Amino acid sequence: MSNFNLDNLVRDNIRSLAPYASARSEYSGQDVIYLDANENSLCSLYNRYPDPLQQQLKTAIAAIKNVRKECIYLGNGSDEPIDLLIRSFCNPGRDNILVFPPTYGMYEVSAQINDVAVKKVNLTADFQLDLPAIMQAIDAQTKLIFICSPNNPTGNLIDAGSIQQLLEQFSGLVVLDEAYIDFNASYSFLQQLDTYPNLVILQTFSKAWGMAGLRLGMAFASPQIISVLNKVKAPYNINAAVQQLAAQMITGNTTVAETTQQLIAARTALSAALQALPSVKKVYPSDANFLLVQVDDANALHAYLKSKGIIVRNRSGMVLCDNCLRITIGTAGENRSLITALNAYTYA
Numbered sequence: 001m002s003n004f005n006l007d008n009l010v011r012d013n014i015r016s017l018a019p020y021a022s023a024r025s026e027y028s029g030q031d032v033i034y035l036d037a038n039e040n041s042l043c044s045l046y047n048r049y050p051d052p053l054q055q056q057l058k059t060a061i062a063a064i065k066n067v068r069k070e071c072i073y074l075g076n077g078s079d080e081p082i083d084l085l086i087r088s089f090c091n092p093g094r095d096n097i098l099v100f101p102p103t104y105g106m107y108e109v110s111a112q113i114n115d116v117a118v119k120k121v122n123l124t125a126d127f128q129l130d131l132p133a134i135m136q137a138i139d140a141q142t143k144l145i146f147i148c149s150p151n152n153p154t155g156n157l158i159d160a161g162s163i164q165q166l167l168e169q170f171s172g173l174v175v176l177d178e179a180y181i182d183f184n185a186s187y188s189f190l191q192q193l194d195t196y197p198n199l200v201i202l203q204t205f206s207k208a209w210g211m212a213g214l215r216l217g218m219a220f221a222s223p224q225i226i227s228v229l230n231k232v233k234a235p236y237n238i239n240a241a242v243q244q245l246a247a248q249m250i251t252g253n254t255t256v257a258e259t260t261q262q263l264i265a266a267r268t269a270l271s272a273a274l275q276a277l278p279s280v281k282k283v284y285p286s287d288a289n290f291l292l293v294q295v296d297d298a299n300a301l302h303a304y305l306k307s308k309g310i311i312v313r314n315r316s317g318m319v320l321c322d323n324c325l326r327i328t329i330g331t332a333g334e335n336r337s338l339i340t341a342l343n344a345y346t347y348a
């Protein structure tokens with residue numbers, strides 16, 4: 001069992017921090033005269049500072065996710081809580097985080113910005129966790145482990161038993177990035193927050209929910225971990241327009257389940273079409289809204305598609321991703337254009 005102790009894990013300066021008390025967090029009643037925040041009362045649409053803790057939006061999210069409101073943190077994209085977690089738990093120049101390449105790049109970038117070391121243990125050849133190597137890599141200064149499932153850019157789910165084992169044996173925080181979990185929601189760890197006090201789950205409105213432009217990400221964890229994040233965050237990190245819009249879209253939502261199914265069907269079709277092409281060596285199975293595709297010459301194919309006005313992500317520089325492109329599932333028309341362009345592709 002891990003001897004997880006949140007109070008020991010958090011940085012000293014954060015534990016003792018008296019957070020900024022915003023004017024709007026002091027009073028939450030209605031029908032009062034607000035003369036406390038130097039807003040312009042003569043204008044009326046977005047003249048007020050937003051709710052720093054986004055209570056209404058969290059109520060809507062709590063209902064669809066079946067988690068308590070106190071277990072929810074909302075950020076400007078999930079990239080914000082990634083940075084906040086590193087800043088709250090890792091001492092610059094001393095602590096480290098553990099990541100499993102090939103994976104999402106922001107964990108490493110955020111750590112580097114904060115002068116926090118990054119330890120890496122590559123995934124196995126079948127893109128799963130290498131548990132023995134991971135246990136060996138963990139040291140006393142390892143504060144956070146980042147697991148991405150389904151993983152970006154490989155598209156596969158990480159074995160749940162391995163995740164459980166790390167949750168049980170690691171005494172720091174296990175951050176499980178479920179940005180793509182809506183495409184296979186039955187594998188989410190969200191209902192296990194009460195079992196694992198060291199679990200932090202990241203989800204986002206940018207992928208299945210189709211709101212990447214709004215910038216709204218979620219972190220789910222124990223109320224104790226969430227209060228650390230609330231202490232460190234910028235007071236008004238989610239603007240009023242986004243709070244309103246997102247709450248409306250959640251309450252009135254009728255399309256997410258439907259478009260998710262459409263994307264999954266399109267993924268199956270695109271995978272088959274790609275596999276039939278001579279320049280494609282392998283299409284990896286995917287539980288997300290993208291495909292990792294190994295081709296003869298990723299650089300050449302990437303440049304060719306670009307010349308046709310089609311932009312895909314070249315991942316061939318990443319470990320275990322030799323000559324791989326990551327292709328997002330688009331609209332039916334976009335997917336058709338991609339296949340048409342690929343059919344016309346010949347080596348110069």
Ligand SMILES: *Cc1c(COP(=O)(O)O)cnc(C)c1O
Pocket residue numbers: 076077078079080104148152177179203204205206212215216217
């Ligand atoms: C897209 C993505 C995110 C970032 O989501 P935002 O909420 O838009 O910041 C996080 N993690 C992974 C693995 C992603 O692919």
